[in-house]
Amino acid sequence: MSTETQAKSLPTASISRAAAAALIDAVRTAAEEIGFAVATAVTDAGGHLTAFERSDDAPFLTAEVAVDKAWTAASFRIATHVWNDYVTDHRISPLAHHPRLMAVGGGYPIIEDGKVVGGLGISGGTFEQDQQAAEAALNPSASSSRPRCRSAPSVRKPHRHYRHGRGGPATISCER
Secondary structure, eight states: OOOOOOOSOOOOOOOOHHHHHHHHHHHHHHHHHHTOOOEEEEEETTSOEEEEEEOTTSOTHHHHHHHHHHHHHHHHSSOGGGHHHHTTSTTTGGGGGSTTOOOSSSEEEEEETTEEEEEEEEESSOHHHHHHHHHHHTSTTSOSSSOEEEEOOOOOOSSTTSOOOSOOOEEEEEEO
16 A cells, blocks of 8 residues: 555645735726726636725626626636637537626636636726726736736637637736
């Protein structure tokens, strides 16, 4: 018999509270520049809420939508707007009925060192505005007042049956 004990758990990378707060600040700035009231959610790699903020004027439903966009992005490791194409495929369309799946722009997985560390979800504007604010928050030139972050969007197929979509995972690394 082997004397080695088999590990019962794996280490999981997760976004830090400080990085989540920096993303929320960057989204708030981007939404103000674009001109809409915003709700922003950041989840950990498992889709559990890490940080959240809703502007005073953002409709109350934006809170739930932002959380679900972040959950969708973290769960499937792809941007939420890509789901619009996916749900038209009859083999995947049953997933559209999942109560938390958000197939509209504004949600991005947060990738660090090739691993999902969280999800970012934004709601309050049009899907284009939500998506634009998310991309601005993940862009290093979005704000000089937050920790410096590098964003390198890439596109990948999450599964061999999925069609190629725009807006894959975003990589974020924050320097302190």
